[in-house]
Amino acid sequence: MAPHAGLLTAAVQVRRLVRRYDERAVLDGVDLDIAPGEFVALLGKSGSGKSTLLRALAGLDSDVAGTGELVVPAQVSVVFQDSRLLPWARVLDNVLLGLNGAGERGRQSLDEVGLAGRENAWPNELSGGEQQRVALARSLVREPELLLADEPFGALDALTRLKMHALLRKLCAAHQPAVLLVTHDVDEAIVLADRVIVLDQGRLVAQEQIELAAPRSPADPGFAAVRARLLDALGVSL
Numbered sequence: 001m002a003p004h005a006g007l008l009t010a011a012v013q014v015r016r017l018v019r020r021y022d023e024r025a026v027l028d029g030v031d032l033d034i035a036p037g038e039f040v041a042l043l044g045k046s047g048s049g050k051s052t053l054l055r056a057l058a059g060l061d062s063d064v065a066g067t068g069e070l071v072v073p074a075q076v077s078v079v080f081q082d083s084r085l086l087p088w089a090r091v092l093d094n095v096l097l098g099l100n101g102a103g104e105r106g107r108q109s110l111d112e113v114g115l116a117g118r119e120n121a122w123p124n125e126l127s128g129g130e131q132q133r134v135a136l137a138r139s140l141v142r143e144p145e146l147l148l149a150d151e152p153f154g155a156l157d158a159l160t161r162l163k164m165h166a167l168l169r170k171l172c173a174a175h176q177p178a179v180l181l182v183t184h185d186v187d188e189a190i191v192l193a194d195r196v197i198v199l200d201q202g203r204l205v206a207q208e209q210i211e212l213a214a215p216r217s218p219a220d221p222g223f224a225a226v227r228a229r230l231l232d233a234l235g236v237s238l
């Protein structure tokens, strides 16, 4: 049996990934597999290397090349904390940026994120939550095999964030991308992910398979125990 048999089916395969800034290893030998369609949430203290890892997977950091193995699918979409919409382009044009002749797909994507009828709006006419919905539509219209999300709901109020959780769950069920979601919010990670991983000083130090039935809520039996284990891995004592 070849040592890599089985990994052929992984959407993401990272081995011994290292990223240094001025000799300091910010990613210090990261190994990570994400299966097709698997939703992985990444937790870690501020400065632990979460965004650095996401940027490496997004192909936005050429300096990690050659340090280890980094295999990602051809189609990768990224969503950030701010929507990064072009202010001078209408909503539909933002969704379709760079895609020719895909107007109908763009409209469908906007419908999927609850923005049917807003195709001709300008980004500054939308709320922060609506702008993030456009960013999700822009990502998903490309049918990514991997969706990378760096605190996509971090700037939203608590109620909007809950709605966005439900939306993201629905979109992931429909499109089945592999997902890596960076978040500071332990409950958000448990509610959304199949698996939660914890990064500390550039190393993956813990992981937790979330077996709780979906849709999940922090009030569910068993939720508090998972949260306690993750907080422990994060070095937070209550």
Ligand SMILES: Nc1ncnc2c1ncn2[C@@H]1O[C@H](COP(=O)(O)OP(=O)(O)OP(=O)(O)O)[C@@H](O)[C@H]1O
Residues within 6 Å of the ligand: 021, 026, 044, 045, 046, 047, 048, 049, 050, 051, 052, 053
């Ligand atoms: N361009 C850079 N030059 C030097 N150091 C950097 C650079 N980018 C990131 N770092 C350092 O790498 C470390 C990890 O940063 P990173 O942004 O990945 O952390 P993070 O876990 O995403 O943090 P946060 O939760 O605060 O967003 C930090 O100590 C940061 O100062």
